[in-house]
Amino acid sequence: MALETTVTSDFELVKHLQERSKKNMRQETLFCTVDVTDLYTMVPQIEGVLSLRKMLERLKLKQVGGLKIETIIRLSRFVMKNNYFNYDGQYYHQVRGGAMGSPLTLTIANCYMFFFEQQIIKQISNSGGLYFRYIDDTCITVNWPAQHLFRQVDRWNKFDENIKLLANIVSSNNFLDLYMENKDGKLLTSVYQKPSYEPYYLPFNSIHPLHMKKNIPYIMLFRTIRYCSTFQSFLNDREKLKIPLILNMYPNKLIEEQFTNVLLKHKINPH
Incomplete structure (x- = not known):
C-alpha cells in the first residue's frame, strides 16, 4: 500500500530519481529533505x-x-x-x-506517518514531484520556487501538533548515504558520508572468517558503483574507500582483487 511512497534503501531512491530526471528534471528542480523531530517519542x-x-x-x-x-x-x-x-x-x-x-x-x-502524509503526497504528486519516506526521513523533489516550498512545509506543520517537520531545501542535498545535486537540470549522485562518519570497519586481523572480510571491500565498491552517476565521482569515491580499509589492516592486494571482482562479476568496464 505504501510501496509507491516509501524506500528501504538509498538505491531505491536513486532509481526513482533517475527515472524522474529523464522526464521532469529542470534547472529549478529542488531537493527537499525532511526530518520528523523525535518521531518515536x-x-x-x-x-x-x-x-x-x-x-x-x-x-x-x-x-x-x-x-x-x-x-x-x-x-x-x-x-x-x-x-x-x-x-x-x-x-x-x-x-x-x-x-x-x-x-x-x-x-x-510508520502507520501514524502513513495517514499523516497522505495530503502531502497528493499535493506533491499533482505537481509532478516525487515523495519518498524512510521511517522519519523524507525526500521530496519538486519544481516549485524555494519560498513556496518553505510555505508549504509551514502549512504541513499545522496538520498535527505531534509531528514537527524540519526541512532542508536546496539544489544539492543528501538523504541517508546518498548525495544528490541538480547541476543545470542534470541529476548528479554519489556516496554521502555524514560529518560523524568514522573509518572503522571489521578489522582484518579479527578472528572472523576470511570470506566475511573479503565481502566488505566488495560491497563497499558495489554500493559506490550504484550511487555514482559519473565516472569521475566513481573514481573519487573509490579512492576514498581504500583509506578506511587500509587503516583497518586490509592488504592493498586484497582490496584491489575484490574491486576487480566487482567489475568482472557485473561486467563493468572501468576504462
Whole structure:
C-alpha cells in the first residue's frame, strides 16, 4: 500500500530519481529533505494504536499470525501504555510515544506517518514531484520556487501538533548515504558520508572468517558503483574507500582483487 511512497534503501531512491530526471528534471528542480523531530517519542500512544487499527482495517485483514485484530490492538495498547525505565536510581513511566528500539514502536510510527502524509503526497504528486519516506526521513523533489516550498512545509506543520517537520531545501542535498545535486537540470549522485562518519570497519586481523572480510571491500565498491552517476565521482569515491580499509589492516592486494571482482562479476568496464 505504501510501496509507491516509501524506500528501504538509498538505491531505491536513486532509481526513482533517475527515472524522474529523464522526464521532469529542470534547472529549478529542488531537493527537499525532511526530518520528523523525535518521531518515536512524539507519536501519541492511543492515537498511534488507533492508526495501527486503521491500517489493518484498510488492508482488510481479519487475523495476523493466527491472532485476531482485536487481540493485536489490545496487546499493542498494553505495550505502548506500559513502558518503564530506570534513570539515576529512579523509575519512570513513559506517558508519550513508544520505547526506542521496540519493533512495535517502529510499526506504529510508520502507520501514524502513513495517514499523516497522505495530503502531502497528493499535493506533491499533482505537481509532478516525487515523495519518498524512510521511517522519519523524507525526500521530496519538486519544481516549485524555494519560498513556496518553505510555505508549504509551514502549512504541513499545522496538520498535527505531534509531528514537527524540519526541512532542508536546496539544489544539492543528501538523504541517508546518498548525495544528490541538480547541476543545470542534470541529476548528479554519489556516496554521502555524514560529518560523524568514522573509518572503522571489521578489522582484518579479527578472528572472523576470511570470506566475511573479503565481502566488505566488495560491497563497499558495489554500493559506490550504484550511487555514482559519473565516472569521475566513481573514481573519487573509490579512492576514498581504500583509506578506511587500509587503516583497518586490509592488504592493498586484497582490496584491489575484490574491486576487480566487482567489475568482472557485473561486467563493468572501468576504462
